[in-house]
Amino acid sequence: MSVKLTIMEQMAQIAREHGKILAPLRDELVLLDSGLDSLGFAVLVARLEDRLGVDPFTAFDDALFPVTFGDFVKVYENGAH
Amino acid sequence: MKMARTEARSLRQFLAHGSSERFLWDRAACARFADLAGCTSLGGRLQELAGASVLVATASQFTTALALIELDGVARRLTILPPDADPGHFAALAERAEIDAVVIDSGSPANLPDLPIRVACAAEIVAADKLPAPSCETEWLLLTSGTTGVPKMAVHSLAGLTAPIGRNMVDDAVVWGTFYDIRRYGGLQILLRAVLGGASLVLSCAGEPIADHLDRLGRHGVTHLSGTPSHWRRALMSPAIRKISPRYVRLSGEIADQAVLDSLRNAFPHASIGHAYASTEAGVAFEVDDGLAGFPAEYLERCRDGVEMRIFEGSLRIRSPRTASRYVGAEAPLRGEDGFVDTGDMVEMGGDRLFFAGRRGGIINIGGLKVHPEEIEAVINRHPRVRMSLVRPKRSPVTGSVVIADVVLKSGGDRADEALGAVKVDILKLCSDTLPVYKVPAAISIVPSLDVGATGKLVRRHG
Numbered sequence: 178m179s180v181k182l183t184i185m186e187q188m189a190q191i192a193r194e195h196g197k198i199l200a201p202l203r204d205e206l207v208l209l210d211s212g213l214d215s216l217g218f219a220v221l222v223a224r225l226e227d228r229l230g231v232d233p234f235t236a237f238d239d240a241l242f243p244v245t246f247g248d249f250v251k252v253y254e255n256g257a258h
Numbered sequence: 259m260k261m262a263r264t265e266a267r268s269l270r271q272f273l274a275h276g277s278s279e280r281f282l283w284d285r286a287a288c289a290r291f292a293d294l295a296g297c298t299s300l301g302g303r304l305q306e307l308a309g310a311s312v313l314v315a316t317a318s319q320f321t322t323a324l325a326l327i328e329l330d331g332v333a334r335r336l337t338i339l340p341p342d343a344d345p346g347h348f349a350a351l352a353e354r355a356e357i358d359a360v361v362i363d364s365g366s367p368a369n370l371p372d373l374p375i376r377v378a379c380a381a382e383i384v385a386a387d388k389l390p391a392p393s394c395e396t397e398w399l400l401l402t403s404g405t406t407g408v409p410k411m412a413v414h415s416l417a418g419l420t421a422p423i424g425r426n427m428v429d430d431a432v433v434w435g436t437f438y439d440i441r442r443y444g445g446l447q448i449l450l451r452a453v454l455g456g457a458s459l460v461l462s463c464a465g466e467p468i469a470d471h472l473d474r475l476g477r478h479g480v481t482h483l484s485g486t487p488s489h490w491r492r493a494l495m496s497p498a499i500r501k502i503s504p505r506y507v508r509l510s511g512e513i514a515d516q517a518v519l520d521s522l523r524n525a526f527p528h529a530s531i532g533h534a535y536a537s538t539e540a541g542v543a544f545e546v547d548d549g550l551a552g553f554p555a556e557y558l559e560r561c562r563d564g565v566e567m568r569i570f571e572g573s574l575r576i577r578s579p580r581t582a583s584r585y586v587g588a589e590a591p592l593r594g595e596d597g598f599v600d601t602g603d604m605v606e607m608g609g610d611r612l613f614f615a616g617r618r619g620g621i622i623n624i625g626g627l628k629v630h631p632e633e634i635e636a637v638i639n640r641h642p643r644v645r646m647s648l649v650r651p652k653r654s655p656v657t658g659s660v661v662i663a664d665v666v667l668k669s670g671g672d673r674a675d676e677a678l679g680a681v682k683v684d685i686l687k688l689c690s691d692t693l694p695v696y697k698v699p700a701a702i703s704i705v706p707s708l709d710v711g712a713t714g715k716l717v718r719r720h721g
Contacts, residue, residue: 194695195695196695209467209492210469215625215656216624216625216657216695216696218495218656219625219654219656220660222655223652223660223662223701224700234517235653235655242494242521242655243495244495
């Protein structure tokens with residue numbers, strides 16, 4: 178499964194668990210408008226480390242916080258390769 | 259305009275001498291600080307609360323601020339109910355703090371204890387003919403987080419609460435903002451900074467989207483902004499961060515790591531960025547403004563601004579006039595016999611700096627909410643296939659920490675990857691059905707064994 182699909186699947190799963198409604202995931206979507214809150218993103222980062230074997234935010238001290246869904250996926254695609 | 263501060267003993271006396279062009283804002287309401295010195299939000303009933311032990315149970319931060327300012331120096335004791343207080347604890351809190359009056363607003367919880375005096379606080383203030391003059395040193399009771407059961411109530415004085423605030427100058431060009439709720443120590447500090455420092459203040463509102471909050475802060479021209487590292491990480495994820503350009507950025511309440519400090523430096527290249535160490539019990543101990551995580555080890559060697567610090571058995575201990583004096587109605591003392599408060603925060607030396615390494619007893623801080631691992635382990639251990647579990651914090655770039663569970667399964671049973679995946683899902687479901695969402699583990703690892711120490715207890719590492 179691609180990095181992007183893994184992220185989409187996990188976001189949908191966490192939204193279900195946290196009782197949130199997920200917005201359609203387009204690249205330009207602002208993450209904070211996706212429906213997940215801070216805790217949701219914290220859980221997402223931890224689950225993605227489990228699935229993809231990388232936490233790009235902790236691995237690289239200079240990783241900036243992404244603003245859009247597209248930026249977020251890119252951080253993982255760069256981290257995974 | 260900057261001017262020398264007038265000496266005063268109560269909040270209303272501070273406001274009586276300030277500039278008239280300073281305001282308190284929330285999303286819907288606005289008050290002129292100077293008006294609060296001579297007006298009432300309590301329908302002129304302040305006299306009834308003179309000498310009383312008052313529970314401030316207002317739902318909005320705006321009415322809370324009005325009530326606290328009016329009552330300081332008049333009520334004997336103010337107990338501030340935080341927004342997330344458990345209604346099941348109300349009766350015990352009222353008994354311990356000997357509460358005989360409650361101040362409410364239209365959104366206050368319905369199941370407050372039945373008290374002899376009940377006074378409504380309105381968001382609109384009206385001129386009062388004659389308010390009772392401040393005549394006593396009010397005790398301020400703040401509820402602690404991180405305890406299981408009824409929260410402890412730490413007793414502060416206005417003098418102690420305001421001791422960390424710069425002594426000399428007031429500046430009405432300052433506009434404070436805070437992501438905190440003013441009913442917690444970190445937020446209350448900012449309310450007091452605004453009142454004593456002659457500044458304006460923009461309050462946060464529960465449930466307000468971060469983009470709207472940042473927009474509001476930008477419109478009011480916020481110059482000084484305070485929050486936890488988790489608050490700041492969330493703000494940094496919003497494009498609306500561009501709407502603010504504070505000249506002072508302050509972090510406290512959680513460990514400020516180098517990544518969040520660097521991200522803030524990148525977002526606000528010209529701002530002064532400081533992180534403070536403070537807790538409900540220990541007060542504000544120190545502020546670090548060199549842009550680096552941790553704090554210089556030399557802070558331990560000399561008394562700074564009346565604050566003495568030392569490390570004993572790995573945890574930071576603090577003695578200062580800013581600490582709470584005691585807990586109300588609790589047997590355990592808040593300070594040791596030597597006057598030091600044990601913060602429970604473990605510190606480790608790295609070069610010439612000290613770094614925070616988590617809480618003693620493994621208590622986990624999730625975006626400012628404290629979580630006891632044992633409570634989560636007890637739920638996981640109820641699962642029929644679980645032998646034992648260890649819940650631990652994992653560093654998170656978003657909330658500081660998340661909860662991770664290492665689980666040892668009982669022998670036997672299907673060990674195929676697919677079957678283990680199903681067990682993990684099942685354990686997570688058990689947790690979500692039983693626990694608030696922030697206590698549900700972010701991830702579960704099935705492990706072959708867990709370390710048990712010489713005392714027979716699970717070995718917990720700080721982190």
